[in-house]
Amino acid sequence: MNRVGYAAEVTVSDGQRFASLGAVTVRNRRLALLWLRRQALRLAYGHGHGSDVKRESLQLPTADVRPALFHGSDAPEGLRFWATDGRRQDDAIRALEAGFPILFTVADPAVGLSLTLAGWRGAPADLQVSVGPL
Template structure:
């Protein structure tokens, strides 16, 4: 089952969903997400969000992306440099990107969680095929949440 999202005058097939969440003090909050037609665009969006979050450490976040009308996630204030460095490393590592692409291609979610050890803040970037959740398009496009994983 593929989800579709209607826009005035066109219909898109949305095969993948991506979301970024933050967990602190036992509460998980969504920072933002998108539904997109292919895994390359989903990973491109996740890499951009990883770099925006990392680069926002101590500075103002980068302006919103003009391509595809993508919605950028809300910024997070990190208290140390461990999490921002881990986000940058993941975004720039071709092996990590290939692994995420393979996971999505095989129908599994691609997840990355970084931790700010100073305050116990956990930021998770996730992408998964729409078929994994059996979602309808409106839920996918407006309120994406990563699938639950064991221990997570």
């Protein structure tokens, strides 16, 4: 029996091009959301507003995303809010459960960059979403 897993990815875009900071394929939606939350907090706290993110007791079979440097505080605050707000996390897990992708984007207007967290059912190539004009 072929089991469909879940994929998650963090990308950055300047409106013309985008690049992946890292991606993962895991066996269930909870692991995909856990990975996205961890990446959101790592990126937010890498900005210097808070303590370092503690490693969860559950080790995922992938590395963390490459770091991103934010020039303002809006993007890190948005990432922290998304990762720690219970209602948004509940909405995300319900969307994944229903078979819909989740997308969350924060912008760093100081340099014109946006960072997108995405999760979906299937393999990484199964979601064809453009985070900016190509």
